[in-house]
Amino acid sequence: SQQGEEDPQALSIQEGENATMNCSYKTSINNLQWYRQNSGRGLVHLILIRSNEREKHSGRLRVTLDTSKKSSSLLITASRAADTASYFCATDETGAQKLVFGQGTRLTINP
Amino acid sequence: GAVVSQHPSWVICKSGTSVKIECRSLDFQATTMFWYRQFPKQSLMLMATSNEGSKATYEQGVEKDKFLINHASLTLSTLTVTSAHPEDSSFYICSAVKATKDTQYFGPGTRLTVL
Numbered sequence: 001s002q003q004g005e006e007d008p009q010a011l012s013i014q015e016g017e018n019a020t021m022n023c024s025y026k027t028s029i030n031n032l033q034w035y036r037q038n039s040g041r042g043l044v045h046l047i048l049i050r051s052n053e054r055e056k057h058s059g060r061l062r063v064t065l066d067t068s069k070k071s072s073s074l075l076i077t078a079s080r081a082a083d084t085a086s087y088f089c090a091t092d093e094t095g096a097q098k099l100v101f102g103q104g105t106r107l108t109i110n111p
Numbered sequence: 112g113a114v115v116s117q118h119p120s121w122v123i124c125k126s127g128t129s130v131k132i133e134c135r136s137l138d139f140q141a142t143t144m145f146w147y148r149q150f151p152k153q154s155l156m157l158m159a160t161s162n163e164g165s166k167a168t169y170e171q172g173v174e175k176d177k178f179l180i181n182h183a184s185l186t187l188s189t190l191t192v193t194s195a196h197p198e199d200s201s202f203y204i205c206s207a208v209k210a211t212k213d214t215q216y217f218g219p220g221t222r223l224t225v226l
Binding site: 017033040041042043044045081088089097098100101103104105108 | 115143149152153154155156159160194202204206214215216217218219222
């Protein structure tokens with residue numbers, strides 16, 4: 001069953017603006033990962049943050065993790081039209097060795 | 112790198128037929144492979160976990176007799192949708208890991224349409 005909830009479900013912004021997506025989960029985790037999926041395509045791994053980490057950066061991406069609130073956020077700075085996609089968080093539950101995906105956020109960057 | 116391929120990328124079949132989807136790790140040996148299903152505008156749902164040489168572990172609600180998984184080697188897992196029906200139409204995605212608790216590498220997906 002899905003344990004992740006993402007917020008918002010859909011986000012539409014202008015090119016150049018920042019986009020923030022949030023993810024909440026329910027159980028203890030080893031790590032949390034963010035993926036991007038273009039329409040009808042496979043998943044692209046963006047970033048992994050471990051349970052003992054609070055923030056991680058990769059290029060224009062910034063991910064935070066708050067294990068006390070069981071939540072994470074993905075910030076994309078200076079958005080581009082090519083960032084238009086669906087973004088999913090996925091948690092690696094402690095001891096489960098499987099990923100549980102959130103519902104996803106559909107991000108649209110308007111030129 | 113860690114490349115995972117799927118074949119076919121799309122398939123259309125008649126109701127009642129069986130369809131086999133292959134998932135291959137091209138440049139690494141995968142201890143474990145996962146199969147997911149994704150309906151339009153929805154998230155990925157894990158169907159089953161397969162380890163080479165052993166029976167797959169299915170998630171609750173997934174019929175193991177309908178979705179046959181064979182993980183015959185460290186680089187190949189197959190998913191066979193038996194007696195497919197229109198409600199089985201979906202996007203099927205596999206992933207593979209090099210070692211326990213490692214990052215999952217995803218294939219490009221297979222779109223199945225059952226008429």
